[in-house]
Amino acid sequence: MLWTYAPVTYQLTFFLLFRQEKPHISSTILPRNMLAVRNHKQIIMTNLSTTYLGLKLKNPIVAASSEMTGTLDDLKKIEAAGAGAVVLKSLFEEEIQMEMEQMKQQMTGRPYVYPETMDYMDNPMEEDQVRKYLRLIKDAKAELKIPVIASINCVSSQKWTYLAAEIEKAGADAIELNMFILPTDFTRSSVDNEKIYHDVVNQVSSEVNIPVSAKVSYYFSDLGPALRRLSETRIKGLVLFNRFYAPDIDIDTMRMTSGHVLSSSSDIHISLRWVAIMANRVDCDIAATTGVHSGSDAIKQLLAGANVVQIASVLYRNGPEYITQMVSDITNWMEKMEFDTIDDFRGKMAQEKSTNPAAWERAQFMRHFRHFVRTN
Numbered sequence: 001m002l003w004t005y006a007p008v009t010y011q012l013t014f015f016l017l018f019r020q021e022k023p024h025i026s027s028t029i030l031p032r033n034m035l036a037v038r039n040h041k042q043i044i045m046t047n048l049s050t051t052y053l054g055l056k057l058k059n060p061i062v063a064a065s066s067e068m069t070g071t072l073d074d075l076k077k078i079e080a081a082g083a084g085a086v087v088l089k090s091l092f093e094e095e096i097q098m099e100m101e102q103m104k105q106q107m108t109g110r111p112y113v114y115p116e117t118m119d120y121m122d123n124p125m126e127e128d129q130v131r132k133y134l135r136l137i138k139d140a141k142a143e144l145k146i147p148v149i150a151s152i153n154c155v156s157s158q159k160w161t162y163l164a165a166e167i168e169k170a171g172a173d174a175i176e177l178n179m180f181i182l183p184t185d186f187t188r189s190s191v192d193n194e195k196i197y198h199d200v201v202n203q204v205s206s207e208v209n210i211p212v213s214a215k216v217s218y219y220f221s222d223l224g225p226a227l228r229r230l231s232e233t234r235i236k237g238l239v240l241f242n243r244f245y246a247p248d249i250d251i252d253t254m255r256m257t258s259g260h261v262l263s264s265s266s267d268i269h270i271s272l273r274w275v276a277i278m279a280n281r282v283d284c285d286i287a288a289t290t291g292v293h294s295g296s297d298a299i300k301q302l303l304a305g306a307n308v309v310q311i312a313s314v315l316y317r318n319g320p321e322y323i324t325q326m327v328s329d330i331t332n333w334m335e336k337m338e339f340d341t342i343d344d345f346r347g348k349m350a351q352e353k354s355t356n357p358a359a360w361e362r363a364q365f366m367r368h369f370r371h372f373v374r375t376n
């Protein structure tokens, strides 16, 4: 009652002195894709959705091709953890050709040996790798809601490309061509090698209507222009860059061994630099891969201009469940920075938009050499 009769100025003073700040809901206690209360007014749903190869993804975390994406069980775990899409483990061109040759052999009765293939295959005598792969696609499409991208590891456009149509028929949402031509054939020029990439993407693209992407390495003599030329084919995406088997030497046994199979976060930099340089300079989407081990790493690649990131090593290290953490970390960061959608910040740090574009091209440590402090 008393309050009702208090002078308006008194009420106003009281209100100004004792008003409670509307509590800011800390992003850390909110579930993913939470409601964010900002400026005491807006209620915004942080939106991580993005498009890649024309497909709609609920977030930009894609499980990269590896054994982790080779069984339906693991694919379900990856989806349950919140991935935006999956790229199935690769079917190797050699496996396809092997199967074709085995069929031929059965028909003619001639013995056949395909030596290069043996290294690649867990079970080289198993005959139906291709059929198994098509079944994996069908099963994944039946069980998962997220896009399923098939992957073919190829080194030529010879004979096998008919299979792209089978992959499409099996229901894959897209095909990723994992291509790698190590430039060690001294009789071939860089132009010859580049032509192989173009032949493969042209041939496969002519066989299917689903989007095709190219996963490549940085072993090109003119990397930037070569990536751009590749993007001007019918591919819808470039995956930058694949990580390969790295030969090493055991000095005690003097035998060849394998270098680190799994990447670490510090391996992100080659890919990060080139995503930033190529963003807005290619006619297709960019997926960043190698060294993305956390939500922060993913954010860096999105800032550089990637549409999505593809992760493998971190799934081996921490299990598929870690995807939940990564998505949550991206969401929390967007909240903190007040970005409502991925497009609000994607490419903000790309070279083309950068206030210091030369920083992406810096190759020498010059300044660091002068001031670098020894740690021992």
Ligand SMILES: Cc1cc2nc3c(=O)[nH]c(=O)nc-3n(C[C@H](O)[C@H](O)[C@H](O)COP(=O)(O)O)c2cc1C
Residues within 6 Å of the ligand: 064, 065, 066, 067, 089, 090, 151, 153, 178, 215, 241, 242, 243, 261, 262, 263, 264, 267, 289, 290, 291, 292, 310, 311, 312, 313, 314
């Ligand atoms: C054990 C293992 C197996 C892989 N198998 C494939 C494969 O079959 N096809 C492919 O395109 N990439 C394959 N990759 C490469 C990954 O898809 C990924 O691009 C690469 O490892 C870089 O990402 P990361 O740093 O997150 O591991 C494999 C990687 C690892 C570690």
